[in-house]
Amino acid sequence: MLYREAGQFKTSYEADQAVFPIRQDRWVIAVVLIVALAAVPLVIEDYWTNAVMLPFLVYALAALGLNILVGYCGQISLGTGGFMAVGAFAAFKLTTMFPGMNLIAVLLLSGLVTAGVGVVFGLPSLRIKGFYLAVATLAAQFFLVWLFNKVEWFYNYNATGQITMPPREIFGFLVTGPAAKPAVKYLFALSFVIVFAVVAKNLVRGRIGRMWMSIRDMDIAAELIGVRPLHSKLSAFAVSSFYIGVAGGLLFTVWLGAAEVTEAFGIDKSFLVLFMVIIGGLGSVLGSFLGAGFLVLMPILLKNFMVGGLGISPVVAKHVEITTMGVLIILFLIVEPHGLARLWQITKEKLRLWPFPY
Amino acid sequence: MGDFTFFLETTISGLMTGVMYSLVALGFVLIFKASGIFNFAQGVMCLFAALTLVGLMEKFGLPAWLAIIATIGVMIVLAWLIERFVLQYMVSQSPIILFMATIGLAYVLEGVGDLMWGSDVKLLDIGLPQGASDWMLDNFNIYVEKLELVAGVVAAAMVAVLAVFFQKTRIGRALRAVADDHQAALSVGISLRTIWVIVWSVAGIVALVTGIMWGSKSGVQFSLSLIALKALPVLILGGFTSIPGAIVGGLIIGVGEKWAEIYVGSLVGGAIENWFAYVLALMFLLVRPQGLFGEKIIERV
Amino acid sequence: MTEHSKKIGDPLLKVDNISLGFGGVQALSNISFEIREHEILAIIGPNGAGKTSMLNVINGFYHPQQGTITFRGEVRRAMRPYIAARQGIARTFQNVALFKGMSTLDNIMTGRNLRMQSNFFWQILHYGPARREEIEHRRRVEEIIDFLEIQAIRRVPVGKLPYGLQKRVELARALAMEPELLLLDEPMAGMNVEEKEDMSRFILDVNEQFGTTIALIEHDMGVVMDISDRVVVLDYGRKLADGTPDEVRGNQGVIDAYLGVPHE
Ligand SMILES: Nc1ncnc2c1ncn2[C@@H]1O[C@H](COP(=O)(O)OP(=O)(O)O)[C@@H](O)[C@H]1O
Ligand SMILES: [Mg+2]
Numbered sequence: 001m002l003y004r005e006a007g008q009f010k011t012s013y014e015a016d017q018a019v020f021p022i023r024q025d026r027w028v029i030a031v032v033l034i035v036a037l038a039a040v041p042l043v044i045e046d047y048w049t050n051a052v053m054l055p056f057l058v059y060a061l062a063a064l065g066l067n068i069l070v071g072y073c074g075q076i077s078l079g080t081g082g083f084m085a086v087g088a089f090a091a092f093k094l095t096t097m098f099p100g101m102n103l104i105a106v107l108l109l110s111g112l113v114t115a116g117v118g119v120v121f122g123l124p125s126l127r128i129k130g131f132y133l134a135v136a137t138l139a140a141q142f143f144l145v146w147l148f149n150k151v152e153w154f155y156n157y158n159a160t161g162q163i164t165m166p167p168r169e170i171f172g173f174l175v176t177g178p179a180a181k182p183a184v185k186y187l188f189a190l191s192f193v194i195v196f197a198v199v200a201k202n203l204v205r206g207r208i209g210r211m212w213m214s215i216r217d218m219d220i221a222a223e224l225i226g227v228r229p230l231h232s233k234l235s236a237f238a239v240s241s242f243y244i245g246v247a248g249g250l251l252f253t254v255w256l257g258a259a260e261v262t263e264a265f266g267i268d269k270s271f272l273v274l275f276m277v278i279i280g281g282l283g284s285v286l287g288s289f290l291g292a293g294f295l296v297l298m299p300i301l302l303k304n305f306m307v308g309g310l311g312i313s314p315v316v317a318k319h320v321e322i323t324t325m326g327v328l329i330i331l332f333l334i335v336e337p338h339g340l341a342r343l344w345q346i347t348k349e350k351l352r353l354w355p356f357p358y
Numbered sequence: 359m360g361d362f363t364f365f366l367e368t369t370i371s372g373l374m375t376g377v378m379y380s381l382v383a384l385g386f387v388l389i390f391k392a393s394g395i396f397n398f399a400q401g402v403m404c405l406f407a408a409l410t411l412v413g414l415m416e417k418f419g420l421p422a423w424l425a426i427i428a429t430i431g432v433m434i435v436l437a438w439l440i441e442r443f444v445l446q447y448m449v450s451q452s453p454i455i456l457f458m459a460t461i462g463l464a465y466v467l468e469g470v471g472d473l474m475w476g477s478d479v480k481l482l483d484i485g486l487p488q489g490a491s492d493w494m495l496d497n498f499n500i501y502v503e504k505l506e507l508v509a510g511v512v513a514a515a516m517v518a519v520l521a522v523f524f525q526k527t528r529i530g531r532a533l534r535a536v537a538d539d540h541q542a543a544l545s546v547g548i549s550l551r552t553i554w555v556i557v558w559s560v561a562g563i564v565a566l567v568t569g570i571m572w573g574s575k576s577g578v579q580f581s582l583s584l585i586a587l588k589a590l591p592v593l594i595l596g597g598f599t600s601i602p603g604a605i606v607g608g609l610i611i612g613v614g615e616k617w618a619e620i621y622v623g624s625l626v627g628g629a630i631e632n633w634f635a636y637v638l639a640l641m642f643l644l645v646r647p648q649g650l651f652g653e654k655i656i657e658r659v
Numbered sequence: 660m661t662e663h664s665k666k667i668g669d670p671l672l673k674v675d676n677i678s679l680g681f682g683g684v685q686a687l688s689n690i691s692f693e694i695r696e697h698e699i700l701a702i703i704g705p706n707g708a709g710k711t712s713m714l715n716v717i718n719g720f721y722h723p724q725q726g727t728i729t730f731r732g733e734v735r736r737a738m739r740p741y742i743a744a745r746q747g748i749a750r751t752f753q754n755v756a757l758f759k760g761m762s763t764l765d766n767i768m769t770g771r772n773l774r775m776q777s778n779f780f781w782q783i784l785h786y787g788p789a790r791r792e793e794i795e796h797r798r799r800v801e802e803i804i805d806f807l808e809i810q811a812i813r814r815v816p817v818g819k820l821p822y823g824l825q826k827r828v829e830l831a832r833a834l835a836m837e838p839e840l841l842l843l844d845e846p847m848a849g850m851n852v853e854e855k856e857d858m859s860r861f862i863l864d865v866n867e868q869f870g871t872t873i874a875l876i877e878h879d880m881g882v883v884m885d886i887s888d889r890v891v892v893l894d895y896g897r898k899l900a901d902g903t904p905d906e907v908r909g910n911q912g913v914i915d916a917y918l919g920v921p922h923e
Contacts, residue, residue: 013797124640127647131396135590139636150627202785210769217758220659224718226744226773278458319472326465334447337455659752
């Protein structure tokens with residue numbers, strides 16, 4: 001009976017409304033946090049940072065943002081890649097225009113810029129719904145990528161069209177550039193993700209979260225109980241884009257250090273993040289993390305297994321990888337359309353009864 | 359006068375591209391109408407069909423006509439496989455899950471196509487006429503590719519055949535019934551599963567036709583699957599469920615895009631064809647939210 | 660019924676000459692009536708008579724081609740539904756319109772959203788005013804939950820509830836808005852006798868304890884005669900009669916057009 005609620009009486013509405021009302025959940029989260037903050041930085045090296053941890057953190061943040069829009073507010077978006085690009089290019093312009101600006105401020109401002117852009121591209125959501133909206137958000141994807149390609153000002157008239165992050169320090173530690181230490185980069189990104197995960201959780205469990213969900217579940221009824229559709233949808237677009245923008249900023253500044261827009265922020269990124277949200281679990285903060293972890297690790301494992309384990313040539317392995325990813329995704333959607341978060345929920349229910357399975 | 363000729367040539371060329379978009383959009387509409395699935399794999403299906411066709415001709419030396427028939431067979435088998443291994447298990451899922459599944463399907467088709475036939479650019483030559491049409495040059499002094507004329511004619515024929523299929527045949531009527539009401543379809547005596555196989559087969563054949571036309575023009579390669587992305591605005595414009603919408607929408611987008619490319623694109627540095635169609639479709643929606651042929655719906659509670 | 664009529668006051672909402680059409684269908688023609696403070700008004704009529712459309716007009720969900728609505732002395736032609744909500748008009752629906760993905764508790768809490776003030780900043784922190792507010796409104800919601808006797812299903816996603824309970828949760832959500840005017844569209848449709856009795860009792864209690872003015876659509880004539888102070892009869896978009904249950908029952912036009920023919 002690992003997960004036992006019995007004996008944990010909730011004596012007030014306050015306790016009842018806590019983020020983790022069950023004690024065991026609080027323990028799990030505490031252990032995860034200690035490991036992530038204290039243990040991982042001690043052992044982490046270059047490969048793990050750049051191939052696993054940073055991608056995971058960046059995509060978890062992006063997935064969190066997209067989940068707010070799709071999972072909580074019910075508006076499908078395929079523009080994630082484009083919005084990440086806004087974050088990245090905003091971060092680049094801000095760092096190069098104001099070399100003295102603190103990196104944290106740069107990233108937060110990039111998020112704000114992206115939020116603004118997100119609101120503009122969210123405007124059609126007032127008139128169109130569902131897949132019509134999804135297709136409309138592709139406009140954002142293609143337009144933004146085109147913009148950052150064509151307008152040289154965005155990449156400071158660089159001949160290659162690529163943007164490169166100069167070295168920046170936070171509290172005397174180098175966070176960006178080739179000389180930055182893996183553990184520092186990791187901790188920097190991790191702090192962002194922790195703070196924003198808490199913020200997301202706070203938002204979705206309060207008035208604003210209910211407002212979004214009411215629009216998602218039944219927009220007409222929501223409006224008749226006083227929810228303003230315009231306000232709700234645009235606020236979801238804004239918050240979601242803010243997250244995605246910061247994720248794009250982190251991707252460029254801390255993880256890759258350099259980016260070329262068509263390569264780094266193409267439509268495949270939009271799909272990747274959407275998959276993370278769906279496989280993780282729509283409308284679940286935890287799910288965003290699980291989905292990101294799953295889709296970051298899966299290709300690495302597949303590739304290592306095929307190239308390293310079976311000795312398949314990398315080109316063929318690439319095709320097999322794509323095929324396998326496709327098969328896995330379909331399989332997953334058939335078996336558990338509610339995502340990994342639901343699986344975790346079910347496991348917890350089982351553990352609650354364990355070892356007496358009745 | 360030269361300006362006008364140029365304008366005409368642009369328009370015709372736009373129409374021809376538009377026909378292509380119409381075909382792809384038609385593939386989307388067929389499946390969406392019959393099963394409510396937004397089939398993102400439609401573009402990759404074009405690529406897959408074209409790859410299969412080229413592969414059969416190159417590797418097995420089949421003559422074009424035989425290869426086309428064989429590819430039709432492959433597309434039907436594919437439809438059956440998709441129903442058997444994917445759709446069957448997803449009947450009651452929400453639309454977004456089905457949509458994501460078709461993206462998964464797109465990955466699979468892309469991977470399998472490349473694994474089987476290689477990912478290098480291939481020429482597709484089934485003997486369609488190439489070069490400029492002398493007849494158009496002589497009579498109207500306009501430069502038009504023969505291939506584009508053929509594509510236009512084939513697409514028109516395709517649409518006509520589909521129209522007859524949907525209006526006149528028993529299966530076609532069942533398909534239309536299923537779009538409105540699943541029970542009605544059952545009363546026609548065809549199971550839902552069969553209908554899905556048929557619809558996906560038809561969409562597969564439409565994909566093959568698109569693949570042949572586009573592949574003959576620009577070779578068969580991954581980018582072929584991207585025309586699906588360019589055909590999507592057609593769906594906002596014409597509606598996800600309207601066949602006439604897909605056709606007219608495709609033409610509007612094709613022409614609008616060409617005009618924009620030439621008269622606007624040059625002002626802003628070019629290459630706007632990737633997003634212009636979307637903006638066009640969105641602007642249109644602002645004026646007419648119900649799309650081209652949709653009726654104004656007032657929601658109820 | 661007499662005990663209600665005692666407290667019935669001035670008109671709270673006046674419907675004047677409302678006409679509404681959809682293409683060829685004239686859903687409402689020249690409808691006028693009033694809803695008085697603290698009363699229970701029943702709107703009856705055969706299917707397709709325009710009852711739901713009438714509520715939709717009052718709500719601001721449909722915009723009439725002609726006529727005006729006066730609410731608390733304020734005249735209006737058209738309005739947005741959320742503004743009606745802000746002014747104190749709440750509503751339940753003929754086909755339950757709950758937020759399927761949310762729990763009973765969250766559904767009802769959403770009914771309190773309009774009354775929650777704390778800004779985005781505090782929401783982000785879920786601290787200070789945001790938290791106090793959440794707890795305070797939770798307390799109010801728990802009162803409603805107790806009142807409607809749905810304690811046991813607090814945490815259940817509403818999609819999983821049986822129909823009768825869904826209707827009750829929908830009423831709870833509307834009550835959470837503490838409305839001045841409550842519109843109920845067939846609150847007892849599809850219920851068995853026992854459930855109908857419960858629901859009738861809740862409606863009467865709401866009216867008596869909170870003084871809420873109620874306009875409801877109902878097909879069960881027994882229920883209508885029992886609980887309503889006045890009745891408005893619609894047929895094919897026209898108003899046939901308007902008066903106390905007894906008056907309406909005696910109206911020959913109503914007997915011919917409506918009560919005489921079988922209805923759903
Ligand atoms: N949104 C709408 N679009 C078209 N017709 C409608 C709409 N809403 C209602 N109607 C029509 O108006 C008439 C009255 O409908 P309604 O108000 O729902 O009747 P009731 O609730 O009395 O059964 C019906 O003929 C119905 O078809
Ligand atoms: Mg009705």
